[in-house]
Amino acid sequence: MNTKTLGTLTTSAIGLGCMGMSPAYGDADRDESIATVHAALEAGITLLDTGDFYGAGHNELLLAEALHDVPRDTYQLSVKFGGQVSPDGAFLGFDGRPVAVKASAAYSLRRLGTEYIDIYRPARLDPTVDIEETVGAIGDLVDAGYVRRIGLSEVGAETIKRAASVRPITDLQIEYSLASRGIERDILDTCRDLGIGVTAYGVLSRGLISGHWTKSSGGQGDSRTASPRFSGENLDRNLALVETLRGVAEELGITVAQAAIAWVASRGDDIVPLVGARTRARLVESLGAVDVVLTDRQLAAIEAAIPADQVAGERYPTAHMAALDSER
Numbered sequence: 001m002n003t004k005t006l007g008t009l010t011t012s013a014i015g016l017g018c019m020g021m022s023p024a025y026g027d028a029d030r031d032e033s034i035a036t037v038h039a040a041l042e043a044g045i046t047l048l049d050t051g052d053f054y055g056a057g058h059n060e061l062l063l064a065e066a067l068h069d070v071p072r073d074t075y076q077l078s079v080k081f082g083g084q085v086s087p088d089g090a091f092l093g094f095d096g097r098p099v100a101v102k103a104s105a106a107y108s109l110r111r112l113g114t115e116y117i118d119i120y121r122p123a124r125l126d127p128t129v130d131i132e133e134t135v136g137a138i139g140d141l142v143d144a145g146y147v148r149r150i151g152l153s154e155v156g157a158e159t160i161k162r163a164a165s166v167r168p169i170t171d172l173q174i175e176y177s178l179a180s181r182g183i184e185r186d187i188l189d190t191c192r193d194l195g196i197g198v199t200a201y202g203v204l205s206r207g208l209i210s211g212h213w214t215k216s217s218g219g220q221g222d223s224r225t226a227s228p229r230f231s232g233e234n235l236d237r238n239l240a241l242v243e244t245l246r247g248v249a250e251e252l253g254i255t256v257a258q259a260a261i262a263w264v265a266s267r268g269d270d271i272v273p274l275v276g277a278r279t280r281a282r283l284v285e286s287l288g289a290v291d292v293v294l295t296d297r298q299l300a301a302i303e304a305a306i307p308a309d310q311v312a313g314e315r316y317p318t319a320h321m322a323a324l325d326s327e328r
């Protein structure tokens, strides 16, 4: 597996996002999830992304189980905190207060069964707390040895600059795909100016541009059914774009998902695509994208198949969009 650099951290060319292994996109199979984590490590993936609110701790406990016998220095844990969920799964908001930062870390360390977190990041900006305070509290955790590096998630250029004035920031985790190119406005340049890497999530637009999504996909417990891009006429329009991409991918001898992942990977050595595979079959397909070498012309053809301004619907439901500092 090739490597990439996030800030000063060397990591695998793609990372594994584990959210879908907890209830988010409908039910996931525990044994298959664990087997997928093991297969990812065997393939050379070192970056594993989770969040304390994914399944209200379920995701971290699952990872702890999967990583129980794996030497700690062979993988890197990227952990998000701050998202607040109630016992029934309802979303309650974000908490970036220093006291919450430290308490969240204590529980994550215990659930993950680890002495340190490699990259610790607030999932969203808490609008009631200055980012300097949140980052300062993570900095205290760095000084105490509980956290190695500091990351951000879904914040805009001004917040990135303010955060970086407090402590070195390793990476920004943000949605980036053929279908979601908002970071190209000013966020990517800001990250590059400050030596901050990008962990790109949703590189398959949550499966929408994977080539596997159909009008009958999704179902009970799958949060995507509430997403504007997956609904009604928007879905018809978006799936038509995917068929154009399928034609391009077939000519290149790769799958739709591989084309989408390879395009994100091609955007820079400081951009690491996170893939949300939760089965070994999907993982193997993703891994196939790592070795794909595409010419500028081929990349342009992939890009032209899914013009971002023709993708129908926002990337999150309205209430979630309002919580994105990165969209202001």
Ligand SMILES: NC(=O)c1ccc[n+]([C@@H]2O[C@H](COP(=O)([O-])OP(=O)(O)OC[C@H]3O[C@@H](n4cnc5c(N)ncnc54)[C@H](OP(=O)(O)O)[C@@H]3O)[C@@H](O)[C@H]2O)c1
Residues within 6 Å of the ligand: 016, 017, 018, 019, 020, 025, 049, 050, 080, 123, 153, 154, 173, 174, 201, 202, 203, 204, 205, 206, 207, 208, 210, 212, 257, 258, 274, 275, 276, 277, 278, 279, 282, 283, 285, 286
């Ligand atoms: N910072 C943030 O705000 C934030 C937000 C969301 C996610 N994330 C992180 O990013 C990770 C990835 O996000 P995501 O899961 O939404 O994005 P994604 O990788 O765009 O989508 C994953 C979905 O696509 C399906 N899929 C189809 N073909 C695939 C293939 N070859 N490889 C991988 N998946 C394939 C998956 O599998 P199935 O077919 O099994 O459904 C899954 O439903 C998450 O796990 C999480 O760690 C971060």
